[in-house]
Amino acid sequence: AAKHRLWPEIDKVSTEQLHYARLGVGGAGGWQLFAEDGDMRMYRREEEADGLVVDPLKACHVVKGVTGHEVCNIFYSPEYRSGWEATLEDMTVVEKISDDTLVFLQTHKRIWPASQRDALFWSHIRRVSDDQDPDAHDLWIVCNHSTEYTEHPPNAGKCVRVYLTVCLVCQTFIDPPKEGSEITRDDITCKITYCSVVNPGGWAPAAVLRAVYKREYPKFLKRFTSYCIDQCKDKPILF
Numbered sequence: 706a707a708k709h710r711l712w713p714e715i716d717k718v719s720t721e722q723l724h725y726a727r728l729g730v731g732g733a734g735g736w737q738l739f740a741e742d743g744d745m746r747m748y749r750r751e752e753e754a755d756g757l758v759v760d761p762l763k764a765c766h767v768v769k770g771v772t773g774h775e776v777c778n779i780f781y782s783p784e785y786r787s788g789w790e791a792t793l794e795d796m797t798v799v800e801k802i803s804d805d806t807l808v809f810l811q812t813h814k815r816i817w818p819a820s821q822r823d824a825l826f827w828s829h830i831r832r833v834s835d836d837q838d839p840d841a842h843d844l845w846i847v848c849n850h851s852t853e854y855t856e857h858p859p860n861a862g863k864c865v866r867v868y869l870t871v872c873l874v875c876q877t878f879i880d881p882p883k884e885g886s887e888i889t890r891d892d893i894t895c896k897i898t899y900c901s902v903v904n905p906g907g908w909a910p911a912a913v914l915r916a917v918y919k920r921e922y923p924k925f926l927k928r929f930t931s932y933c934i935d936q937c938k939d940k941p942i943l944f
């Protein structure tokens with residue numbers, strides 16, 4: 706993977722996004738809580754770029770019974786995506802850069818009154834050992850970042866191309882079971898941080914975009930995490 710033309714950007718953006726995800730939502734960051742459901746907290750900042758709503762989103766969730774490795778694997782792997790991504794209409798893997806880096810082209814269902822969108826992005830999964838605290842559990846991250854491909858120019862067909870940067874950061878916590886007994890799924894908890902910035906590409910009314918995000922993001926994270934629990938519950942734990 707080191708020699709691919711995109712590798713420097715993949716490494717830089719993934720490192721930056723990990724740092725960004727680990728920043729808190731308190732203080733002067735301007736984060737406002739806009740959705741809450743059980744252990745899930747969803748924050749956004751109201752931001753516009755050339756008159757387009759690009760509200761950064763940060764969601765924090767705690768899920769029992771799955772590891773960060775399992776959650777990131779499901780988020781990254783193409784074969785699971787249609788099982789949890791409700792707004793997906795079509796998805797293809799444009800290039801396999803390496804085992805841990807793929808390039809996706811996906812179209813999302815049209816959301817009235819805006820025109821239909823598609824997204825072309827590289828997706829990279831990596832394990833990060835916590836250098837500060839070596840006996841803390843490893844982190845897993847998936848970073849998705851829009852990219853250009855001459856074979857798939859933006860806005861060539863019916864879809865408006867969105868530009869996104871997304872990261873999913875997961876940390877596993879294990880409650881040590883009784884002396885000598887094996888770790889079960891009841892002993893594991895996964896702390897999830899999901900960050901996204903989506904530039905809608907072409908014009909879409911601010912009120913429509915904010916309504917879409919307010920409705921779709923909580924649904925998306927709940928559906929995704931439920932899917933992970935369901936997919937993993939009868940399988941051996943992947944640490």
Ligand SMILES: CCCCCc1ccc(-c2ccc(S(=O)(=O)CCO)cc2)cc1/C=C\c1ccccn1
Binds near residue numbers: 922
């Ligand atoms: C006017 C409507 C414009 C928005 C259309 C749209 C664009 C992009 C995306 C999107 C959302 C999550 C990702 S990902 O996290 O990388 C996972 C892989 O799929 C990639 C793309 C979605 C949606 C449309 C709906 C929507 C918006 C938020 C949340 C959920 N659905």
